[in-house]
Each structure stands twice: as structure tokens, then as C-alpha cells.
Amino acid sequence: MLQVKNLNKSFGQMQAVVDESFTVNDGEILGLIGQNGAGKTTTFRMILDLLKPDSGSVFWNGHPFTRKDQDIVGFLPEERGLYLKMTVEEQVIYFAELRGQKPAVTKQKLNDWMQRFAVKGKRTDKIKDLSKGNQQKVQLIATLIHDPKLVILDEPFSGLDPVNASLLEDGIERLKAQGSAIIFSSHDMGNVEKISDKLLMLRQGETVLNGVTNEIRESFGDTRIFLQSPLTETDLLAIDGVTDVKKYQAGFELQLANPEVGKTVFAQATKNGYIREFSQQPPSLDEIFRMKAGVSNE
Amino acid sequence: MNKFWVVCKQVIRKNIKSPTYIVLLLMPVILLGTIVGIAAIKNHTSETPQIAIVSNNAPLRSALLKSNTKKAYNVSKSITTKKAAETSLAKEKLDGYLTVAVKGSQVSAIYKSRTNGKTVDTTSLQNSLNSLKMQQTAAQLGLSAKQLATLFAPANFKTQSVSYTNGKETAQKNNQQTINSILAMVVTILIYIFMVSYASLIAQEVATEKGSRIMEILVSSVSPQIQFFAKVTGMFVLILLQVLVTAICGVFGLKYLSGNVQFLKDLDLSHVQPNIIIILVLFFILGITLYTILAAGLGALVSRSDQVSQAVSPLTMVGLAAYGASFVAMNSNTVLIKIGSFIPFLSQSIMSVRYAVGNATIMDAIISLVILAVSIVLVTWFTTRLYANHVLDYSDQKIWKRILKRN
Missing domain, CATH: 3.40.50 (Rossmann fold)
Structure with a gap:
């Protein structure tokens, strides 16, 4: 279990992280979101003891996290780096050995991992001869092959196509099932929403959201409706409490002033009987992100 | 300690496969081969009448x-x-x-x-x-x-040259001075070659890892201090291997060539004094150590590997100055040379020569060695800090500003 308590860090005038606290239990995934410069990488570096916080502390299973705990960590930095002249096998063995896993053990596990991530290439291929996507997979394998108990992935999905992104999602889920505590940062709310149990959103170093993903969404109330009915855009806008109507597939997406308005919309839409869709939901993480960040996350 | 060896082994393994190192390692072999080849050709063409x-x-x-x-x-x-x-x-x-x-x-x-x-x-x-x-x-x-035999036995004739230190006569056999100068010359040249080659090799090693962002993974696995010492140790193993190859080539070369080259025939190596050898070897080891350690720190300051030569150039320049000054020290013993022979980064070349040609006492040499050793300790302390603080710093700040920046 990882506990981060009241971390503060500033670089000169700039306050990079302000009073940050969160907990990640074993078998739990925390999604860290925020724009560039929100303090995500600084947070990771403080957890890993690469940066000393100005104040606050990091605990692993109740004791302060130190360099002695580094063997249980699997860390994928945002800027990827591999030894281009090494072979896949040499590279993975070296990184795993640095985390205390014997070369023989790594050798045994490697084929399995290469299959799981569908790496196109042989163990004896030089890293520089692999495609960028495959290099990224090798980097992931090097990060995870020693079965880390604490996994920190900085933007693991960036640059992955949907097929490989879902391979990675499977990989993360697998670690979760094995009981690892996982933190990852992402720009893509889709990934965060899908796999994270908890969510932490940073804006210029300040925590703006912190909690269980579903609860955060729920806390905003069911102010969205996806609707496919005979009602037109004009009809919908005429309903009191509907603040916005957008085209959505064959129907509309409505923004409500409050969840109660949903009942009125439902009554209006179903007054002639059957309709194809009525789905009242809390706002998506993407919308919350935009609301909280004040601008688009793209 | 375990990870120390993992990193150390990696440095050795990676460099031993690199063309740069292989060329460096084989340089004396190639050089010796060429000389032997030329000698052989020369022997072959001068047939007996x-x-x-x-x-x-x-x-x-x-x-x-x-x-x-x-x-x-x-x-x-x-x-x-x-x-x-x-x-x-x-x-x-x-x-x-x-x-x-x-x-x-x-x-x-x-x-x-x-x-x-x-x-x-x-x-x-x-x-x-x-x-x-x-x-x-x-x-x-x-x-x-x-x-x-008695009738034709030649008269016994020997020459003796002396030098005076502090008014006291220090006897030196004639041949010895020549040999000492040659030894000092060889050691100075070797120090310079080793220093330039290995300073840039280790700086490159560090800078490549930093430039390719591998450093972040490395420092999150192994503390920068351990990493730093492991790298320097690995580099020393490589240097040792090089010394071994060079020494073997030197011994073989001397053996083979002394029969053919008049200049070497005249050298009587039995005149070599052990204390001179010891002092020269110590200067060689400590001098190279000082340069290698500082070069590793300089490598950590750059953001990309193509900035390495820029970062290391001040160091190689000092090395070159020391090398040049050592030639001056062969024939003169000015105040400037005397002072220089006690200053770290210069002493390994200048004091070697001064001591070998008899312009400095053994006490001078020892004092200079102690100063050098102390400066290695200080430079190591400073460089480890530099390394730990800057391996993850990718700012575009000027290198010298970064060195001066405390944090």
C-alpha cells in the first residue's frame, strides 16, 4: 500500500506540487490526470525518491519509502529510453537485474511476456532494428517483468494504437489481479475511466479531484441525458432546465441544470409510447476534466 | 553492493564490444606490429654480402x-x-x-x-x-x-655525471639519466593518451545514458552514488586491460627490437631504479584517476551526447598543457615548472619528469603525490554531488553555470 501525505515541492518561484495526498491500496489502480506541467512527473519523482519534497512524506506498507524499496518498483518514465545497440534479451535482463531479478529468471519469463504484448521481433534482435511501437513494448516488458509490487507508469498509453493500448490495459489489469498497487498518468480519459479505480486530478500542482472514479462522476449528479425520441432540438430546448442540446449519433445529448429535470424530459419523450433510448448519466470524466481544467485537455 | 557489480559489469561488457574501445585497445598491438614489420623488411633487404x-x-x-x-x-x-x-x-x-x-x-x-x-x-x-x-x-x-689476455686487456674507463640538490651531490650513473628521461617521457605520453581517450569515453558513456533518457530508469533502480562509482570502477577495469595490453606489447617490443635498433641496444635497463618506477606508476594511476572521475561528472552535466566534447574540452586542454609543460621540465627547472609540479591536474606529468631527471627530490614527489591523492578525494566528493544533482536535469543552462549552481 502506497501512502502519499501532504507533499509539497517548488522549483524557485514555481509551486510544482501543493499539499498532495493520496493512497493506493494493493490491487488498486490510480489514474493521475492533469495537463502538461500539472505536476504529474514531479509527483512520480518524489514517490521514487528521485526528488526530495520540500515537505510531506511517502510511505510504503506503513514505513517511509526509501531506496531500499526500489526493487519492488516498476517505473516507466514519460521519456522512454533504451540502449539501442543491445539486443532485446540483454536489455530486459539488464533492467530486471537492476531491480534485483536474476538473469536466469528473466530469460525464462521473457518469451511469455513478448507473446503477451505481441512483440514483433526476436529476443536476439537489436533494439534499434525494432519499430517504435515494438521498442515501446520492450520498454514496458522491461518495466514489468520483475513483477513489481508498486507500478508507476508515466503516460503509458501515449503513442499506442487502440489494439496495443488494449494489450497494455490487459497487462495492467493482470498486475492488479496479482495485487500490485498501480499509478498511471494519462491524457486520454477513456483509458482512465476504463481501468482506474481511483482518480487524482492535478491543476498547476493543486489537487482538484481526488477519489474513487465512479463516486467522482456521481458527485456531479446525473446531469446528462442521451436521448433518441420523436422530440426535435427545438422541443428539447423549450423544456425548462435543459441548458444545452447537442447532436449525438441518431439522437441528442442534453445538459441539465439539475438531475430532477430528467423526469420532465422522460415524460415528454415517452408521451407517445416507445422510444429507442433514454439514458441519464453523470458527466463523463472528459467533461469533468474540461470543467476543472477550464480548457480542453487536448 | 550487488547492483554495483551489475552496473560495473554492464559498463565493461558494453565497451568491450564497442569499436571505439577495441581500436583503443589494439592501438599498441598495431603500433608494435608496424614497427616490427618495418624492422623485418629492413632486415630482409639488407642481405649479407x-x-x-x-x-x-x-x-x-x-x-x-x-x-x-x-x-x-x-x-x-x-x-x-x-x-x-x-x-x-x-x-x-x-x-x-x-x-x-x-x-x-x-x-x-x-x-x-x-x-x-x-x-x-x-x-x-x-x-x-x-x-x-x-x-x-x-x-x-x-x-x-x-x-x-692480460696484455690486451683495455684500461678501465667509466664516466660519471652528477647533479647537486641543496648543495649535496647526488650521484647518477651516466646511462641512468638517459633512461630516466626516456621513462618519464614514455609515462607522460601514456598519461596523456590514456587521459584523453578515457576521459571522453566515460563522459560519453554517462552522457549517452542521459541523452537517451535511460538515466531515469537507472537512477530509480540504483542510487546515483553507487552508479557513479560502479561506472568509474568499470572504466578502471577497461583501463587496466589496456595497460596490460600496452605493457605486454612494450615488453615484447623491447625484446624484439633491442636486437635490431641501435638506440635500444645502448640502453641498459638494469640501471632503472625501482623507486623511479614506483613514483612514475603512482603518478600514472592517480593522474588518470583524477581525470576519469571528473570527466564522468562532466558527462552528467550535458543534456545530449553531442555536447560531450564541449563539456570535456576544458579538461583535455589542461591535460594538454600539463603534457606540454612536461617537455619544458625535461631541460629546465624554473619556478613556474616547480610550482606546476605540485598542482593537481598538472603534477602527474610535470613532477614525473622533474623527479625522473633528478630536478626534484623524492620528498617533493611524495608531497606532490599526497596533494594529488587529497584532490582526488575532494574531486570525487564534488563530482558525486554534481552527478547526483544533474543526471535528471535537462535544462538548457550553460554547463559552467550548472557547475556553479549549488543544489
């Missing part, structure tokens, strides 16, 4: 034939008459022929040679003839071999 010996005194002739132990010339034994010798000379089968005439106790000899033939070292012919005549005369006078 073919001569004939003609005499009216058969025992003297056969004695002369036997005296050619050094094979300075080949003798066509079948040619015994002047006429046959003339014919062979005209046909260019001989390069020359020696006619020895014995008349009573008088021995006279004429060596006739072709101008386009190979030249014979006539002094060796003359010497052989002289000693033969002497033996003959001695036999006639009834002298024993022992008496003969």
Missing part, C-alpha cells in the same frame, strides 16, 4: 673463415685462387674478395670490391685478421693465452 677469401697461407685462411661468427658476410669457400675470384667478381657473383699474403711475420691484406656490390664491414675483417695475427705472433713468442 658474398665475398671470397684467397690466401697463400691455408691455416690462416681457414682460421679467417671460422672467425666469421657474426655472419657479417658470406664466404664462397670453393673459391681459393685469385683468378677464380676475379672471374666471379666480374660475373657479379661476388661483392668483393680479400687477398691475404703472408711473408714471414708480415701479414698484408687487400680487399677488392665492386662499387655496385653490397658493402662489407671491413673493420670486422680487419679485426679478425688482427687478432689472428696477434695469436700467431704470441704463439711464436711463446706466450700463453692468459698472458695474451
Whole structure:
């Protein structure tokens, strides 16, 4: 279990992280979101003891996290780096050995991992001869092959196509099932929403959201409706409490002033009987992100 | 400690496969090969001249034939008459022929040679003839071999050169000074070559990892301090390997070439004093250590590997200055040279020479070594901090500003 308590860090005038606290239990995934410069990488570096916080502390299973705990960590930095002249096998063995896993053990596990991530290439291929996507997979394998108990992935999905992104999602889920505590940062709310149990959103170093993903969404109330009915855009806008109507597939997406308005919309839409869709939901993480960040996350 | 060796092993393994290191390692082998090759070619082309010996005194002739132990010339034994010798000379089968005439106790000899033939070292012919005549005369006078030896024993003649330090005479054998200067020269050249090569090699090593962002993974797995020492240690193993290869080449080269090159023949290595060797080796080791450690720190300051030469150049410049100053120190002992021989980064070259040529006492050398050792400790402390603080710093700040920035 990882506990981060009241971390503060500033670089000169700039306050990079302000009073940050969160907990990640074993078998739990925390999604860290925020724009560039929100303090995500600084947070990771403080957890890993690469940066000393100005104040606050990091605990692993109740004791302060130190360099002695580094063997249980699997860390994928945002800027990827591999030894281009090494072979896949040499590279993975070296990184795993640095985390205390014997070369023989790594050798045994490697084929399995290469299959799981569908790496196109042989163990004896030089890293520089692999495609960028495959290099990224090798980097992931090097990060995870020693079965880390604490996994920190900085933007693991960036640059992955949907097929490989879902391979990675499977990989993360697998670690979760094995009981690892996982933190990852992402720009893509889709990934965060899908796999994270908890969510932490940073804006210029300040925590703006912190909690269980579903609860955060729920806390905003069911102010969205996806609707496919005979009602037109004009009809919908005429309903009191509907603040916005957008085209959505064959129907509309409505923004409500409050969840109660949903009942009125439902009554209006179903007054002639059957309709194809009525789905009242809390706002998506993407919308919350935009609301909280004040601008688009793209 | 475990991870220390993992990193150390990695440095060795990676570099041993790199072309840069292999070329560096094989340089002395290639150099020696070239020299031996040239010597061999030179030996091959200077064939021994073919001569004939003609005499009216058969025992003297056969004695002369036997005296050619050094094979300075080949003798066509079948040619015994002047006429046959003339014919062979005209046909260019001989390069020359020696006619020895014995008349009573008088021995006279004429060596006739072709101008386009190979030249014979006539002094060796003359010497052989002289000693033969002497033996003959001695036999006639009834002298024993022992008496003969006593008669011709040369007077004992030795030269001695001295230098004065603090008014006290320090005796040095003649040959020794030359050898010491040569030794100091060799060590200074080696220090310079090793320093430039390995300083840039380790700086490159560090900068590549930083530039390719591998550093972040490394420092999250192994503390920068351990990493730093492991890298420097790995580099030392590589340097040691190089020293070994160079030393083996040196020994083989000396053995092979001393038989062929006059300059080396004249050197009597038995004159080498052990204390000079020890001091030179210490300066070599400590000097290289100082440069390597600082170079590793400088490598951590750059953001990309192509900035390495820029970061290391001040260091190599100082090395070059020390190298240049050591040549000055061969022949002069000015105040500037004296001061320089105590300053770390310069002392390894200047003091080596000053001590070897007898311009500095052993006490001076030891003081300079101690200063060097202390500075290594300080530089290591400073560099480890520098390394730990800057391996993850990718700002575009000027390198020297970063060194000065405390944090």
C-alpha cells in the first residue's frame, strides 16, 4: 500500500506540487490526470525518491519509502529510453537485474511476456532494428517483468494504437489481479475511466479531484441525458432546465441544470409510447476534466 | 553492493564490444606490429654480402673463415685462387674478395670490391685478421693465452655525471639519466593518451545514458552514488586491460627490437631504479584517476551526447598543457615548472619528469603525490554531488553555470 501525505515541492518561484495526498491500496489502480506541467512527473519523482519534497512524506506498507524499496518498483518514465545497440534479451535482463531479478529468471519469463504484448521481433534482435511501437513494448516488458509490487507508469498509453493500448490495459489489469498497487498518468480519459479505480486530478500542482472514479462522476449528479425520441432540438430546448442540446449519433445529448429535470424530459419523450433510448448519466470524466481544467485537455 | 557489480559489469561488457574501445585497445598491438614489420623488411633487404677469401697461407685462411661468427658476410669457400675470384667478381657473383699474403711475420691484406656490390664491414675483417695475427705472433713468442689476455686487456674507463640538490651531490650513473628521461617521457605520453581517450569515453558513456533518457530508469533502480562509482570502477577495469595490453606489447617490443635498433641496444635497463618506477606508476594511476572521475561528472552535466566534447574540452586542454609543460621540465627547472609540479591536474606529468631527471627530490614527489591523492578525494566528493544533482536535469543552462549552481 502506497501512502502519499501532504507533499509539497517548488522549483524557485514555481509551486510544482501543493499539499498532495493520496493512497493506493494493493490491487488498486490510480489514474493521475492533469495537463502538461500539472505536476504529474514531479509527483512520480518524489514517490521514487528521485526528488526530495520540500515537505510531506511517502510511505510504503506503513514505513517511509526509501531506496531500499526500489526493487519492488516498476517505473516507466514519460521519456522512454533504451540502449539501442543491445539486443532485446540483454536489455530486459539488464533492467530486471537492476531491480534485483536474476538473469536466469528473466530469460525464462521473457518469451511469455513478448507473446503477451505481441512483440514483433526476436529476443536476439537489436533494439534499434525494432519499430517504435515494438521498442515501446520492450520498454514496458522491461518495466514489468520483475513483477513489481508498486507500478508507476508515466503516460503509458501515449503513442499506442487502440489494439496495443488494449494489450497494455490487459497487462495492467493482470498486475492488479496479482495485487500490485498501480499509478498511471494519462491524457486520454477513456483509458482512465476504463481501468482506474481511483482518480487524482492535478491543476498547476493543486489537487482538484481526488477519489474513487465512479463516486467522482456521481458527485456531479446525473446531469446528462442521451436521448433518441420523436422530440426535435427545438422541443428539447423549450423544456425548462435543459441548458444545452447537442447532436449525438441518431439522437441528442442534453445538459441539465439539475438531475430532477430528467423526469420532465422522460415524460415528454415517452408521451407517445416507445422510444429507442433514454439514458441519464453523470458527466463523463472528459467533461469533468474540461470543467476543472477550464480548457480542453487536448 | 550487488547492483554495483551489475552496473560495473554492464559498463565493461558494453565497451568491450564497442569499436571505439577495441581500436583503443589494439592501438599498441598495431603500433608494435608496424614497427616490427618495418624492422623485418629492413632486415630482409639488407642481405649479407658474398665475398671470397684467397690466401697463400691455408691455416690462416681457414682460421679467417671460422672467425666469421657474426655472419657479417658470406664466404664462397670453393673459391681459393685469385683468378677464380676475379672471374666471379666480374660475373657479379661476388661483392668483393680479400687477398691475404703472408711473408714471414708480415701479414698484408687487400680487399677488392665492386662499387655496385653490397658493402662489407671491413673493420670486422680487419679485426679478425688482427687478432689472428696477434695469436700467431704470441704463439711464436711463446706466450700463453692468459698472458695474451692480460696484455690486451683495455684500461678501465667509466664516466660519471652528477647533479647537486641543496648543495649535496647526488650521484647518477651516466646511462641512468638517459633512461630516466626516456621513462618519464614514455609515462607522460601514456598519461596523456590514456587521459584523453578515457576521459571522453566515460563522459560519453554517462552522457549517452542521459541523452537517451535511460538515466531515469537507472537512477530509480540504483542510487546515483553507487552508479557513479560502479561506472568509474568499470572504466578502471577497461583501463587496466589496456595497460596490460600496452605493457605486454612494450615488453615484447623491447625484446624484439633491442636486437635490431641501435638506440635500444645502448640502453641498459638494469640501471632503472625501482623507486623511479614506483613514483612514475603512482603518478600514472592517480593522474588518470583524477581525470576519469571528473570527466564522468562532466558527462552528467550535458543534456545530449553531442555536447560531450564541449563539456570535456576544458579538461583535455589542461591535460594538454600539463603534457606540454612536461617537455619544458625535461631541460629546465624554473619556478613556474616547480610550482606546476605540485598542482593537481598538472603534477602527474610535470613532477614525473622533474623527479625522473633528478630536478626534484623524492620528498617533493611524495608531497606532490599526497596533494594529488587529497584532490582526488575532494574531486570525487564534488563530482558525486554534481552527478547526483544533474543526471535528471535537462535544462538548457550553460554547463559552467550548472557547475556553479549549488543544489
